Amino acid sequence: MADLSAFPITRKWTPQNPDILQLFAFPTPNGVKASIALEEMEIPYEAHLVTLADADVKSPEFLSLNPNNKIPAIIDPNGPDGPIGLFESGAILIYLAEKSGKLMGNTATERAKTIQWLMFQMGGLGPMLGQMGFFVKFAGSEWEDKRPQQRYVDEAKRLLGVLDTALSDKDWITGAYSIADIAIAPWLNALNFYEAKDMVNWDDHKNLGAYLDRFMARPAVTKGMNTPPRP
Structure with missing residues (x-):
């Protein structure tokens, strides 16, 4: 089982299955970019609801993953060099496309x-x-x-x-x-x-x-x- 204890966000939003990608999001236009991509690419993931309230997005736990206090953010326990945390929806889309080899063209x-x-x-x-x-x-x-x-x-x-x-x-x-x-x-x-x-x-x-x-x-x-x- 993957050890995600290095990511303080997991103390507030605890993974049920730390071996799969963890999504921290809310269904806004930016938030659903990540969830739609994960569904399209058939990447196993676990979704955690992070509301837009300060108690969530400005909590120390969330800021530890995204200092810009915006959703979405992810932790991939199966990153290229070990577990990786990412924020910014565009960066997440590129990362997922490169990870899956899907939806970013063939040339x-x-x-x-x-x-x-x-x-x-x-x-x-x-x-x-x-x-x-x-x-x-x-x-x-x-x-x-x-x-x-x-x-x-x-x-x-x-x-x-x-x-x-x-x-x-x-x-x-x-x-x-x-x-x-x-x-x-x-x-x-x-x-x-x-x-x-x-x-x-x-x-x-x-x-x-x-x-x-x-x-x-x-x-x-x-x-x-x-x-x-x-x-």
Whole structure:
């Protein structure tokens, strides 16, 4: 049995089976990237619910694995050089793809294109939609000055246009289903939660609806979107 005692997080979230990968997450757009990838790649794992409350994400135990206090994070007892802990959803997706040999292309060119679109999500789509959500649904929506909101709405529209054009001749963002789609699609789905589809003219992007429908219909996505289950 693997010894994960070097990871203080296991004192608060105790593995039932320390021999398999441990996922610490909450089902947000970033959190489900890891669970969906694990399901798609058929990597055995154990999911631990880490709520977004300070008592969890700012606890000493969680900060010992991710000093940036954000989900998801993982411990892989079967890492390349022994047990390894990782945070940042994009880094986790690349790690899992390399570990499994799946969903990052079969050639160096395909791998580069996959990482390109993954970085598009990490550096653009995710942060911009997340900030838009703050100004549309959360505390920022109460601000009388709507210029910050409009800034993110306009950028969201631009990024959605980039995606819509890229998907005009293919089912998936690089052609073949990949970790880039696992990163992108949950953030598109978040527009439902933010109740912002009309605001960003979703229906004007003719390819995005079908793309998101294809993604959400995958069995691994159905399971991963609810792993770990919300309390």
